[in-house]
Amino acid sequence: MENQAGENQAGENQAANWPDDVYAVFKSQGIQQLVYVPDAGHARLIELAIADPDMQATALTTEEEGIALLAGAWLGGQRGVLLMQSSGVGNCINMLSLTNTCRFPLLTLVTMRGEWAEFNPWQAPMSKATQSSLENMGVQCFRLEDQAEVAQTVDAVATQVFAGDQAAAILLGQKLIGKKEWSR
C-alpha cells in the first residue's frame, strides 16, 4: 500500500470510515433522496440510507432510472444522489440528455470496476469508457484514489452541483474501494 510515512492513526481511522463521513455530508447538503443500483463499494452508504427515516432510499432496476428520478425530485424541490458502479454509466447515456438539456443538477458517486486487481475482464470495456462517456454527455468527473479525500470532495462537488445546476460524477477508484473478494 502507499500510506505515506508519517500518516497518523487518526487519519487512518478517518479514512476507514469514509462512507459514514460521506453520508454525513449528504445530510448536511440537504440530500433527501438516495437512489442506487447496488455495488459492494456502496454497501455502507445504502445501509445508512435505508436506516434513515428522513431519507428516501430507492432501489433501481437500471441506473438510467435514477437520472430521471432525481430530475423529478429536483422539480419537486428535493436534492438527491445516485450511487452506481462504472458498468452502470453506460446504461445512463441517453437519459443524460434530460440532465443536459434541462440543466438539472446531478450528483453521482461511481465505484470503479475493471481496473485495480480486477479479475473479471467483462468489467474492463465500460470501465475504460466511463469517464469519457460521462464527459461526452456533459457530466464533469472528479476521480479519487485516496479514501481521506472522499468526504471533502463530495461536499465541494455537491455545493457546485446544487448551487449552480451542474452535473458531476465522483469516480471512486477500485484501489480506493479495495479489490473485490470472491468466495466459493
Added chain:
Amino acid sequence: MTDMIRPFGTLDRREVVAELLRDREDLLLVTGLGSPTYDAAAVEDHHANFYLWGAMGGAALMGLGLALAQPSRPVLVITGDGEQLMGLGGLATIAVKKPANLSIVVLDNGHYGETGMQTSHTGYGLKLPEVATACGFAESVEIEEMPSVEHLRGQLHGNAPGPRFASVRIAPTSPERILPSRDGVRIKNRFRDHLGPF
C-alpha cells in the same frame, strides 16, 4: 410484410387528456415525449406541466421522484405505450416504493405514432396493466370507455392510496400537433417557481 395500422382502441386521445386534466387544482403533471406532450399542451400550457421531448423511458420515473418529493400533491404521468415499454423496469421500481400519490396513465394506441405508426409490443398483444399488477401496483386497470376515464379522473384526486396504473385504449390517430416550449431549462424553472419557492 406491410405493417398495417390495425384498429386498437376507440377513445379520442385529446378528449381523454382533457378529461383527466379537468379542474386539476394542485395536480402536478409529467408528460412523455411525443403526442402525450402535445395532448397536454392542447388542454393548457399549465405551469405545473413538465413536458418531455426526449429521455424516452424516463417519464414514469420522473413522476416517482416528484411524487416522493411532494407527497401531499397528486402527481400524474401521461405517456405513450412506446415510451412506457422502454422503461418497463421503472414500473417495478415504482411498485416497490409505493408512492400513494402517483398515477401513471398510458395512452395506448398499440403503435409508435411519432415514427410512422409501426406496431408496438402492446399492438402485438402485450398487456401493460398486467405488467403493472405483477409488479405490485395498488391498482391497475385497462380503460376502453369515457365513463371509466371520468372515474379515473376522480381517483387522481381521491384518498385511495396508489400507485395507480391505467392503460387507456385510444384510437391510433395523430391529431394536430400543439407544441409547447422545447426550452427544458425554462420549463423546469417555471415548474419550480410555481411549486416553490425552494
